[in-house]
Amino acid sequence: MELSHILDNLNDSQRQAVSAPPSNLLVLAGAGSGKTRVLVHRIAWLVQHEGYHPNSILSVTFTNKAAAEMKGRIEELMHTSTAGMWVGTFHSIANRLLRRHWKEAGIAQDFRIIDSDDQLRLIKRVYAELEVDEGKWPYKQAQWFINGQKDEGRRAGHIQAPELDLYLRNMQRIYLAYEQACERGGILDFAELLLRAHELWLNNPDLLHHYQQRFRHILVDEFQDTNTIQYAWLRVLAGDAVPMTIVGDDDQSIYGWRGAKIENIQKFKKDFKDPSMIKLEQNYRSTKRILDSANQLIAHNPDRLGKNLWTEGELGDPISLYAAYNEHDEARFIVDRIEEWASQGNSRIDAAILYRSNAQSRVLEEALVRASVPYRIYGGHRFYDRLEIKNALAYLRLLSNRDDDAAMDRVINTPTRGIGGKTLDILRQHANEQNISLWAAAKDLLSSNSLTGRARTTLGGFFDLIQQLSADTAGCDLYEQVDHVIQSSGLLEHHAKEKGEAGQARVENLKELVNAAKQFETGTMPLSALQDQDPDLELSPLSQFLDQAALDAGDLQADESHDYVRLMTLHSAKGLEFPLVFLSGMEEGLFPSRMSNEEPDRLHEERRLCYVGITRAMQKLYMSYAEVRRLYGSETYNKVSRFIRELPQEHLEELRPKASLSIPVSSKPSQLSAKNNVEIPDTGITLGQNVRHKLFGDGVVTNYEGKGDQARVQINFENEGSKWLVVGYAKLEAI
């Protein structure tokens, strides 16, 4: 077979990685070094050169987006379908295994997956059941605890809680009751999928052996993001039988706070047999100055595997640093730069504004709106997370599995049908006492005539509604089922009644859900990246659709327009690239976050986050910080981020050179009026004078304060309307 297409157009290290013998291999892939390319080409190499059957390849990613991209590129390169290959996220692959082997895994055949929102609701119910005081032990803390334990592979029963450790004893109690509630409802949360998949191997040696025979090679993307249970799952599956190719970058590990173990990369080198390592250091994305800056920054971190990005490309522009007076000034500056860039014939889609925390987006958004610049904020609510969608899905879940308490809990009185708190209490108590699901409890109470009056009527009404919906939609197409459910349940009407535009939007979303169901069935799903149906399994379309909704974000396709700026957190920018990038809020306390100040490891992760941010930029990078920032209602005066100081100064261009207007002011901060015509000492500039600033244009000097090189001049700029703007160290010329 002609194989040149697999190895052509690769650089030396890429080619080495792709064509390495099929044994354990670690590919240390720097940002923008073509790691997906290497993974895809390696799969093609294994199949077309080493003669592996496509079915014997297992390729694991973290996000659906990455999995979808990989599938697409494999098909493009190999001109074959990826249908037989196992390419998916850890969670979707775990789900696929558990759907097949639910018996061996000891779970319900029709188990449903719940997201963290439903998980929290369930935990709240457990609290009520156990009469735990929420004030003492916040719900979120229990959720954090449970997920953390599962990520480490620990069950509630494994925990050794000393009698005096009240925290641990309480958490264990909650974890235990939560486990039971999940068991009762046939519910699996995200962490449980992974834990069960791991236990599946441990408890069923024959099954493990079967899959070790089946998979001849395992490939893992973003290995630095694996947590303990994911590593363990891979470790057991691979054993000494299945070689692995892992790709990762320790310098881009930014998810330690949610359990990712950066050391898993080093562990791989120790735990797996004869691993070889190849570094991909040639970068095809950024200019030399950007790469040099990133390299020098990350060099401040200890214990790196070590890697230096280089490029054959241009030196490029310096990194521009802007010291804004406050967050509004910063936002205005960024918007001005974008408009300047757009006016030079560039597209706004090529520009991204990145920030450390979501709270920062608001001011930026305001500035964009004021300047009528189109933008889109990334992150936040996923399609399947919206209230109305979750409600609709809960009805569908209940149709698929009556025992799904999380679903029942959500819709039993949505829309309101007069089932009051008292009735619910009775129902829950009965369910707990009998250790049965809410649905079973309702059935019990209704048939035993132990309810009276209104409670009986309303609960009976709900019971009949679900049965009726089920009967009505038997044999229907999926989309008809969805459509029927949102209408007959009264959900559509309920949301339509909501006042304002919100109601309208919700109705639209519900219609979009029907549409999504239609497209899901016909296999033309633009909402989705998943499409990970197991051809060997007979799962109802509804179940498949619900799995999809649980495991996939359902992100809408990018807009038709290519003229909007993108705003996102540094975390969600990982894996992306933009010609023009702004890193905003480069201040101590914000970035690095004050929460990371205590532990060195957390600070290192912040530094890696900055490294990720810098390496997103292809052509031009701006960084900015605000001297004063309003945060949580009070003004904070932050120092410039240490990360700025860690950059090579020769690649930095300060848009406000400090030296150009250093004002030795010995007097107290002044409140002098602009009319006074007082000279600011040693500057030759007087209050009331007209000045020109190279970025802001013309203005009037109206005040100064501070002393020494801390002095600030306050200038009222004409083009800023009546706004006051204080500019420190500004380069000014008199006009």
Added chain:
DNA sequence: ACTGTAGTGATTTTT
């Protein structure tokens, strides 16, 4: 069932 108010807490997020 809806509405008002007082209290609270506030990186980062995928599945």
Added chain:
DNA sequence: TCACTACAGT
């Protein structure tokens, strides 16, 4: 500051 929650009152 502000957005979200729990709870009390109608």
